[in-house]
Amino acid sequence: MRFDTGFLLLALIALCAPAQAHEVDESYSIARRFAQYGAQYPGITWPAIRPQAGEQILPDRVYKTMGERDLLIDIFRPAHARGVGIVLVHGGAWRSGGRSHFYPLANLLAQRGYTVFIPQYRLSPEAPYPAGAQDIHDAMVWAQDHARDYGVSPDRIALGGASSGGQLASLVAYGDEMFGAGGRPHALIDMDGVLDFTTPEALKYENAARAGSSAAKWLGGSFEQIPDRWREAGAASHVGPHSPPTLIISSGNPRFTAGKDKVLAELARHKIPARWYAFAKAPHDIWFFDPYLTTTADQIAAFLQSLPQR
Template sequence: MPFALLAVGVTALLLTVNAHAPRYGAALAVPSFFAGWLTIELAPHLLVAEVAGIGLTAAYGGLGAWPGWVGLGAGAVGVAGTAATIVASRRTVVTLRESGAPMEIDASETRKTSRYPISHLILPPLCLIPRPGVRVHRNIVFRQEGRLRLKLDVYRPASGGDLRPGVMQIHGGAWVIGDKREQGLPLLNHLAVHGWVGFNVNYRLSPRATWPDHLIDLKHFIAWYREHAREYGADPDFLCVTGGSAGGHLAALVALTAGEAEFQPGFEDVDTSVRGAVPFYGVYDLVEPGPWPVPMGATSLMERRVVKKSFTQDTEAFAKASPVSHLRPDAPPFFVVHGSHDTLVPVAEARRFVKRLRETSHSPVVYAEMQGGQHAFDVFPSYRTARVVEAVERFLTGLHRQYAEGVRRPSVPSEITDSVDGGPVG
């Protein structure tokens, strides 16, 4: 039993060290991500498990020899680190100020309607179940050509009423894995409670699909939305887009490539513009290395599975797949979200994208950096996820209010201040 206590204690210590100082090397990035992801976003649940594991092994003879005492000491440090993770997460504040968009909501209204349910924070699997007042329509085919059948799920308010704003959710998974059933659920449920109609959309995946098939599929959804939005109570003239990781990359491209014929072959005349974009921890530049050891486009994933071209011989193809190559003054408002401890997509990737977008776009560009947040932090309905989801709802609701009131977009770039975990993020 002393060695069991040693194992429990050392595991707790390693998990907390990785959560606070994640590994970024090529060989360690993925395991560091998975360990940190679970540790950080499920920290309250992990804390209970660690205390129970240490207490039980100690009670049943774990302190009978020196390995047990070493394990107890390591475990105590690990538990303290997990507790610190919880405290940092509880301090998460996302403040939208000076954004150039009418996003201010009455404080009493916010308290009454915008809070994320605590029950989901205690039992994360509850996010898989539609919240009260939300109706879900599953596996609706939005594109069918031969054997190709692409499907989506709709999250909408159960009550009727006027046409509601729509939002498109794009899942991540490195362009090769992922499904609409797995991601964006906390956000879509929360938005539906507040009057939005959410569309969780699938698209073709590599290596079967070759870039830009992924983006073309999403443009097909927008064409479908223009025709069928009313059937689900959504306004065909108002659609925003969000997504995480590869979905964040695609969400940014959807927002920045409206009307580009290359990405909507056969339906070039369809309006594929969106009213706002909220990319989470996305990849925005495949050509310039920046925070990467080599350009993202030069990795075997992109060369062999996604774009299927040589980076050195056809760099232009990778540039066209980069959101930074499509920056435009008339870009829609953006709310970019990234975690400071992201080991899969370094946070510097978001910072440089936001800087260049603010230099080009005439619309608001909001940036929120989640201190201590890992990649894919919003998949779980953690406390941090709750605060971000609430902020996204306020941002999008502000854009819709602007649309409903017929307010024009600002003609000059806005300076944004985002307060995250109590500190300013530039």
Template sequence: MKKLLTLLFLTSIVLQAQTNYSIDTTYTPKSVYKKELKNHPFISLVQPKHYTNVLEKKEITYTKIKDRELHLDAYCTKANRKNPAIVIIHGGGWKSGNKSQMETFAQEMASKGFSSFTIEYRLSLEAKYPAAILDVKKAIQFIKTNAKKFNVDTTKIAILGYSSGGQMAALIGSTNNNSLFENKNTKATANVQAIVDIDGILAFKHPESKEGTVAALWLGGTYDEKPEIWEQASALSHTDNNTPPTLFINSSIDRFHAGRDDMIAILNKNGIYSEVKTIPNSPHSFWFLNPWFDETVTYTAQFLNKIFK
């Protein structure tokens, strides 16, 4: 026991030395399961699957910031053809979570013919907004630059996220060609052709929104302190005729789609296709759990097949 404690202590020192920032591990599929089990005793955790037609490549460095490497995991069909791609952003309140939490979804979508990528990005305890947005945009550019390696059709890329990742996905998709967020050190753009926002807010300051300290930590201050940043970080502020077709998959909890209906009104005005799929009686973070996981996969695949094919 003494040796084990010593090993754990030394490991924590090594991790701290490697990262030089705090890591929040509170948001996990298991923590979601434990939280929701009392109200939904029929649920179970979704388990990873390994498909024979899917090639998995993990811990690929897509960018380096000083001594900090950022990685992505790739899940690609083995068939030698160009496929639509899905760039997947995990949730966790911009503070917690990691790319491995999206492995099961990526495996499932890859088995259906989509080259799928789960992305590591800098969280709020390491770097404030817009660092995470720029990170994911760099990942998109990396995927495009290496499209042949990953069997990717660069004209068919979707950005998808869950919860805070959904907020980020909507912002990334609604800022195609926006000079504020563009990484100019590569010929490839970070533009995407579809958005899938799964229970992510569209506006930080909105009658339906209840964002507070967690958002303020990421955005570098409260709304009273940084009103322009709260507005800039909201996809609703950027939605226009350049925003791609968008799918919203939501729980029935209104606060997790704050601004959605206003965004849809703008999309409709510009003739841009959108869909809303609401999963009744589901908790937030339903995507980690059966029976809602398969429904989430089905809605996503149907939408992207319609948009891309």
């Protein structure tokens, strides 16, 4: 990944090491995905981060401590804030990925006036479900509790995520405090995140090789072994009258947003604003590479701007 921001971002990367050692899976990277996609998507380009004058990048705030283990959150502050925030949850099949994967999108959203919080959370090599979801809930609560420190209204913080991060964000957003009090988001942004693990499309991929799949390793077993947990972990099971306005962005591959028809139907039944945007043909990682990255930022900004102020 290329950074055009000099010392500030180099220091940011250096600060991302955890305080306590734990198993890390580095199999998911921008470099590997770029090599995979290069021939399939002509015109695809590496992300670059170019902060505007007055924009701030604040790394490694501690939002949660468990013994000697700190969980960290990075914050992108815009030069001209709208008073609206968004917590972004990175992807990586519940086992990999990191906060830096969302820096390009966070930078673009900050340039559109949004304050972005990117939390670290426990992945499956360290802790199985529901640990990661609990962490995301706690990151939302932290962001709301500290919102005014960063020029944000506490009741105007959205929750978004990509791939497995989109699944986690959706579960926390629709779960209506199933992981604890507080943390209810102003809106949900799901980028290619599975919404229902039990659909035939989701089971075909997420339950592949049964207990050896990434979802099964995270959930603690295959669908056949623990069907109730697979249902519980699907955000579609929890949509209700208090669910937040929702934007679902798809790369165009239906496997990654399995369950979206059920979710959109339930949101419509409860008269909750919802929008669906799908690329005609794009790589799964639309938050990494242009031209998809900029379009994704534009879609998020337009959706958040369409919502009434509280």
